Amino acid sequence: MEFVLDTPALLRELFKVKAVASGKSTLPILQHTLIEALEDGTVTFAATDNELTLISSATANVVTPGRIAVRASDFFDMVKSASAPTVRISKSSDGGWVNLDAGAIKARFASADPLEYPALVRLPEKPSIVIPTAQFTRVMDRAIISVSTDDGRPNLTGALTKLSADGTFTMVATDGHRLSHVSTKIANFEGDPGALATGVIIPKRGLAELRRTIDSTEPELGIEVSGSNVIFGYGATQLSIRLIDASFPDFNRVIPAEKPERRAEVSRTELLQYARIANMKVGSGNEKKMVRLELDPQNSALIISSNTKDCEFSATVDAVYSGKSVKAGYNPSYFTELLPVLPGDKLFVEMIDALSPTIIRETEGEDGDDSLFIVMPMRL
Amino acid sequence: MTSHAPADPARRVFRMPEDLANQIAAGEVVERPASALKELIENAIDAGATHIKVDIEEGGLRLLRVTDDGSGMSEADAIAAMERHATSKLRSADDLFRISTLGFRGEALPSIASVSRFEMVTKLHGALEGIRLRVEGGGQPVVEPAGCPAGTQITIRDLFFNTPARLKFLKTRGTEVKHCIEAVQHLALARPEVGFTVVSEGRTVLDWPAVADRAGRIFSYFGRPDADQIHPTEVAVLGPVSASGFIGEPSLSRRTSAQVITFVNGRYVRDRLLASAVRVAYQHLVDRARYPVSVLYLELPYDAVDVNAHPMKTEVRFHQPDEAFRAIRRAVSNTLAAAPWVRRAPSFGTTQPTTPEPTGPVAQPLDFAPALSSLSAFDLAPLTHQPARTYRLDRGSERGLSFAPAPERPGPVSRPADAPTHARGFFSALHYLAAFKATYLLAADGDGLVIVDQHAAHERITFEALRLSWKRERLPQQPMLIPAILTFSAVQSAVLEAHLDFFEALGFELEPFGGNDFALKAVPAIFLKARHHKLLQDAIEELAETGQSARVEEAFEAVLSRMACHGSVRAGDNLSHDEVRRLFADLDAVDFGANCPHGRPVWFRMTLAELETRFGRR
Ligand SMILES: Nc1ncnc2c1ncn2[C@@H]1O[C@H](COP(=O)(O)OP(=O)(O)O)[C@@H](O)[C@H]1O
Ligand SMILES: [Mg+2]
Numbered sequence: 001m002e003f004v005l006d007t008p009a010l011l012r013e014l015f016k017v018k019a020v021a022s023g024k025s026t027l028p029i030l031q032h033t034l035i036e037a038l039e040d041g042t043v044t045f046a047a048t049d050n051e052l053t054l055i056s057s058a059t060a061n062v063v064t065p066g067r068i069a070v071r072a073s074d075f076f077d078m079v080k081s082a083s084a085p086t087v088r089i090s091k092s093s094d095g096g097w098v099n100l101d102a103g104a105i106k107a108r109f110a111s112a113d114p115l116e117y118p119a120l121v122r123l124p125e126k127p128s129i130v131i132p133t134a135q136f137t138r139v140m141d142r143a144i145i146s147v148s149t150d151d152g153r154p155n156l157t158g159a160l161t162k163l164s165a166d167g168t169f170t171m172v173a174t175d176g177h178r179l180s181h182v183s184t185k186i187a188n189f190e191g192d193p194g195a196l197a198t199g200v201i202i203p204k205r206g207l208a209e210l211r212r213t214i215d216s217t218e219p220e221l222g223i224e225v226s227g228s229n230v231i232f233g234y235g236a237t238q239l240s241i242r243l244i245d246a247s248f249p250d251f252n253r254v255i256p257a258e259k260p261e262r263r264a265e266v267s268r269t270e271l272l273q274y275a276r277i278a279n280m281k282v283g284s285g286n287e288k289k290m291v292r293l294e295l296d297p298q299n300s301a302l303i304i305s306s307n308t309k310d311c312e313f314s315a316t317v318d319a320v321y322s323g324k325s326v327k328a329g330y331n332p333s334y335f336t337e338l339l340p341v342l343p344g345d346k347l348f349v350e351m352i353d354a355l356s357p358t359i360i361r362e363t364e365g366e367d368g369d370d371s372l373f374i375v376m377p378m379r380l
Numbered sequence: 381m382t383s384h385a386p387a388d389p390a391r392r393v394f395r396m397p398e399d400l401a402n403q404i405a406a407g408e409v410v411e412r413p414a415s416a417l418k419e420l421i422e423n424a425i426d427a428g429a430t431h432i433k434v435d436i437e438e439g440g441l442r443l444l445r446v447t448d449d450g451s452g453m454s455e456a457d458a459i460a461a462m463e464r465h466a467t468s469k470l471r472s473a474d475d476l477f478r479i480s481t482l483g484f485r486g487e488a489l490p491s492i493a494s495v496s497r498f499e500m501v502t503k504l505h506g507a508l509e510g511i512r513l514r515v516e517g518g519g520q521p522v523v524e525p526a527g528c529p530a531g532t533q534i535t536i537r538d539l540f541f542n543t544p545a546r547l548k549f550l551k552t553r554g555t556e557v558k559h560c561i562e563a564v565q566h567l568a569l570a571r572p573e574v575g576f577t578v579v580s581e582g583r584t585v586l587d588w589p590a591v592a593d594r595a596g597r598i599f600s601y602f603g604r605p606d607a608d609q610i611h612p613t614e615v616a617v618l619g620p621v622s623a624s625g626f627i628g629e630p631s632l633s634r635r636t637s638a639q640v641i642t643f644v645n646g647r648y649v650r651d652r653l654l655a656s657a658v659r660v661a662y663q664h665l666v667d668r669a670r671y672p673v674s675v676l677y678l679e680l681p682y683d684a685v686d687v688n689a690h691p692m693k694t695e696v697r698f699h700q701p702d703e704a705f706r707a708i709r710r711a712v713s714n715t716l717a718a719a720p721w722v723r724r725a726p727s728f729g730t731t732q733p734t735t736p737e738p739t740g741p742v743a744q745p746l747d748f749a750p751a752l753s754s755l756s757a758f759d760l761a762p763l764t765h766q767p768a769r770t771y772r773l774d775r776g777s778e779r780g781l782s783f784a785p786a787p788e789r790p791g792p793v794s795r796p797a798d799a800p801t802h803a804r805g806f807f808s809a810l811h812y813l814a815a816f817k818a819t820y821l822l823a824a825d826g827d828g829l830v831i832v833d834q835h836a837a838h839e840r841i842t843f844e845a846l847r848l849s850w851k852r853e854r855l856p857q858q859p860m861l862i863p864a865i866l867t868f869s870a871v872q873s874a875v876l877e878a879h880l881d882f883f884e885a886l887g888f889e890l891e892p893f894g895g896n897d898f899a900l901k902a903v904p905a906i907f908l909k910a911r912h913h914k915l916l917q918d919a920i921e922e923l924a925e926t927g928q929s930a931r932v933e934e935a936f937e938a939v940l941s942r943m944a945c946h947g948s949v950r951a952g953d954n955l956s957h958d959e960v961r962r963l964f965a966d967l968d969a970v971d972f973g974a975n976c977p978h979g980r981p982v983w984f985r986m987t988l989a990e991l992e993t994r995f996g997r998r
Contacts (some may be wrong), residue, residue, distance in 0.1 A: 011961045063860055085860065118975070149909070150909075150910075150912060150913070151911065152866070152912060153866070153913070155914075156862075157935030165491040169908055174861065174862055176860045176861060176862050176863075176864055177858055177859075177860055177861055177908065178861060179861055179862070212529060234775050244974070249862045251862070254861050254862060290856055329856070331858065331905065331908060354678050355859070357861055375861075375862060376858065376859050376860065376861045377859075378856045378858050378859075378905050379858075379859060379902065380857075
């Protein structure tokens, strides 16, 4: 096996597989990436840790087709320091070594037996679902912030992902205290939602890997649910993620009915700015980490405040509001995590009372988007 | 009684009504069911009983009954006994200096009767008929004749029914049962000639026959196989003082001091001085973080010790403390020195710096509990879930009272001798340099390098916040939008169920959800991002373990400290400059002198002089 590839392209591919290969598995073979050079000039790079499988390909000058398996992180580190424009990779005649030739740098790596590599699931030629990448990532970014990291509640460690036949794509995530419910309408959707019709739970780790490797210049994203995995295809890359086998809680019960009279329209950037101050003032270790919001219909204002032993702070921002006066306290990080991923300058805040869930809504989502966030106030 | 009516408006000082005086006394004598029980058993022992039976319902709050075959009382004596300061055991002030009976203050019965529904059935030996006497929450006793066996049976129902504040302070039923059993064990260890039976909720949980000598009782207490590793000590005599007892092989050592049990003239006492004498004797044989097992009896002239130091009579004051200290130490160390069962590994003494043996009654610092043992701690099932008909003696060895924390007990900070003492503002004033391995924060003060372990520091801060919240100031609580359904093992859920009030006080809202499931509806906000199931399991494990042996307060502090670990930044977390600043500011508010059960050192300081010495500049 022998091929020549542009150094940046090779680095890009290795960067993608490296994170998966150096993942959780302790099986030695899984710390390797499987590299396969094909007759038609494509070279594929694959890595798996049994939960995630990433396959990616690049076009190269393939001299001799064949397969090798090398330790992904060592290989990446070496290529990283290569300054030559291209890298030549070949297998030694006895098959035990992989030679790397990049101008001044020459190296060889022990090769594992490619036959030991587990079989890889691939995305079908024509996936069942195709949706615009931009719409998908918008939804994912807003959902992922609410995913739980507590493995004591496995069903919450991923985002519930659904697609209805009319093209409404939805992700729901919660850590038990707050919830993101984000959806978008895919124009002219035609296809079969399959298992996505009832929804699957995609683990946060998989979503994060997707986010890391997704190519936003690629207009479309293919999705296929196959057995207990979901496979995403974007450009020359595909990522297969093992789904969480659990049932997502019935979140509909916690979404309060829409009540436009409780709704205040405020500036997202201002709210974010002051929530950040509150979050900072009450940084690590402080027991009273809380930001208070108060809707004041008399003055058409939202008052953001926080108190600690040695600092009190409040800020008043304009609010379009005619409901009752209401006040509640929250963990400031809810706002500092959520508000940056929302678009537009305005948002709606819907407060019921100091103990009931509070809703944050986008005012003008991008085409077809509809997002809703619920946070639970704190009790003093 | 109208003598206290304000006839003269200028008079403002009056004699208290009798009932009020009794209730106040009850506050001192009767802290919890176990303390009432202790008083009743002492009376039975003083009355010469050969067998004492104890019944407990609902941790003693619903019912506590002590039945003895002692002398019994005449009608007149029984009525007199209900009066404050009525005792058959002391006649003059001189007697107070040579007390041989367990009781002497003459306040137990009226105190208990003032805070409960009290009933006494008693008959003198040889009398034709006995009497039944009832008192409800103080007041005049109602007496009627009764047919009954010789001896006395006292039944206390609805203890604290008229003092709700006291009732509120009590912990769960399970905890109270545990304290009751410990009280019986401690009394029984001193009186092998008396048989004891304890029945709780209809189950016999302790059944110790009368035996000829202490060794027999010790055997009942420790049970097999531990009892095989318990050996009698020699008798150490020092002037008028003598000490002897039973000590465990070093390998039997325990995590808590609960099994360093001491008696003075047959009275169970918690005494730091005697406990430190035991530890000094075991020095180098038992790891510094562990405690030996021992039951020691100190005998000395009645007038050489003041047993009237405390209403509950669990503390004594020695007129010659160092004699007492030396007698105990000698009994233990001479026995250890001669014992064929002590294996003296050569590494002992080299792994630890040898500290000179104190010559007087030196308060040996009590060390902190070592790392927690694994989940197998659940083998120490809580009392409420003991399947066996009889009290499991091997478990009994895990019980007992530990010593009150000493005021001078050092914090977990290895504070070097030359560290600055101006704690206030010390950390805030530091100049933060950098983090090493995302674990140790390096900072400088005037002429020293200060290294702070970020996890230990934050854990300590969280612990303080939790302790405050538990004591008085509630922490903000973060309710769940979607409650978590948590599944526990049968034992875990029993422990949790028994301590729900404790978790609630901290801000956990937990509701039984059928089977061994609980719905978690809210958490303290500081634990927002913690792993709640794991956190609760850890806390339960700690409760099951420490709760068995330590005082309530110590046990809960141990649990808080265990929880604190979950709410804290970890080693390896990258902290921003702001976060470090905040952490330092919070550290200034931490009372490092206070006890933190699992605390590790938080920081240390290296002086410029030390550095210069290392680099050969000095
Ligand atoms: N179980 C008992 N058997 C015989 N006499 C008892 C018993 N309990 C109490 N008494 C009598 O009642 C008196 C008062 O008891 P108590 O209030 O406990 O005071 P004290 O034990 O300090 O004398 C005792 O001195 C004793 O004479
Ligand atoms: Mg008494």
